Amino acid sequence: MKYIKRTINLILVFVLILNISLTAQEKPNPEDVQAKIESLRQVKAEMINLISTLKRDLKDLRGISDSLSSQYQTDIRELYIMRYGKDAGSKVASGMVWTGMTENMLRDSWGKPDSISSNKQPWGTYNQWYYGDIIYFFKNGKMIDFEEGPAKD
Numbered sequence: 001m002k003y004i005k006r007t008i009n010l011i012l013v014f015v016l017i018l019n020i021s022l023t024a025q026e027k028p029n030p031e032d033v034q035a036k037i038e039s040l041r042q043v044k045a046e047m048i049n050l051i052s053t054l055k056r057d058l059k060d061l062r063g064i065s066d067s068l069s070s071q072y073q074t075d076i077r078e079l080y081i082m083r084y085g086k087d088a089g090s091k092v093a094s095g096m097v098w099t100g101m102t103e104n105m106l107r108d109s110w111g112k113p114d115s116i117s118s119n120k121q122p123w124g125t126y127n128q129w130y131y132g133d134i135i136y137f138f139k140n141g142k143m144i145d146f147e148e149g150p151a152k153d
Contacts, residue, residue, distance in 0.1 A: 004054070008047040012040060080108060097136070101143050103127065106136060 081089030084105060091098065092109045106129065113129040129136040137145040
């Protein structure tokens with residue numbers, strides 16, 4: 001908002017300087033000067049009203065944004081409950097992590113990992129998912145452990 005006020009003030013100063021420069025060659029008529037001052041006051045009042053309207057609109061938009069965000073969170077939670085069941089779906093929507101969760105659950109909860117390393121053995125496939133300094137260990141698609149450690153390069 002302070003940028004809008006500065007812009008309005010700069011416009012008013014520019015208009016005033018322009019008016020002064022246009023009338024600088026002749027001696028200004030006091031009535032003309034007073035009329036121009038009154039005109040500038042009117043423009044300023046209109047700008048103040050515009051700022052007030054913009055502030056009100058911004059407040060309304062923030063309320064709409066908050067409402068949409070809340071609705072989005074509700075919709076996502078319901079989607080995860082439909083996908084994983086009530087208990088697991090609620091945990092995924094809340095960003096919780098637990099042993100036994102699937103790779104898909106972690107991806108839905110935390111997003112795409114920074115990196116993944118895989119190791120296939122005759123007794124199973126082992127994956128390590130890296131999110132910053134946290135490593136999640138999966139065997140055959142289910143989390144078996146996690147730890148905080150150094151980030152993988």
